[in-house]
Amino acid sequence: MHYLNDEWDTLQAYLNDGRLPIDNNAIRPFVIGRKNSLFSDTISGAKASANIYTLVETAKAN
Numbered sequence: 001m002h003y004l005n006d007e008w009d010t011l012q013a014y015l016n017d018g019r020l021p022i023d024n025n026a027i028r029p030f031v032i033g034r035k036n037s038l039f040s041d042t043i044s045g046a047k048a049s050a051n052i053y054t055l056v057e058t059a060k061a062n
Contacts, residue, residue, distance in 0.1 A: 029057055 004011075014020060033053040040046035 029060075033057065 033050070036049070036053075040049055
């Protein structure tokens with residue numbers, strides 16, 4: 001509830017602008033990548049995978 005209270009003005013602005021679609025598919029690839037890093041064997045391997053994944057997703061977005 002604290003988060004909602006802190007972000008209330010932003011939420012109202014988003015809801016009042018009819019041009020913006022209600023969709024979370026833009027962040028889906030990042031969430032899937034984050035979940036995949038949970039299965040890395042080492043911390044350094046997880047960091048390396050995250051760096052490569054970030055690079056690929058940024059290139060796709062641009």
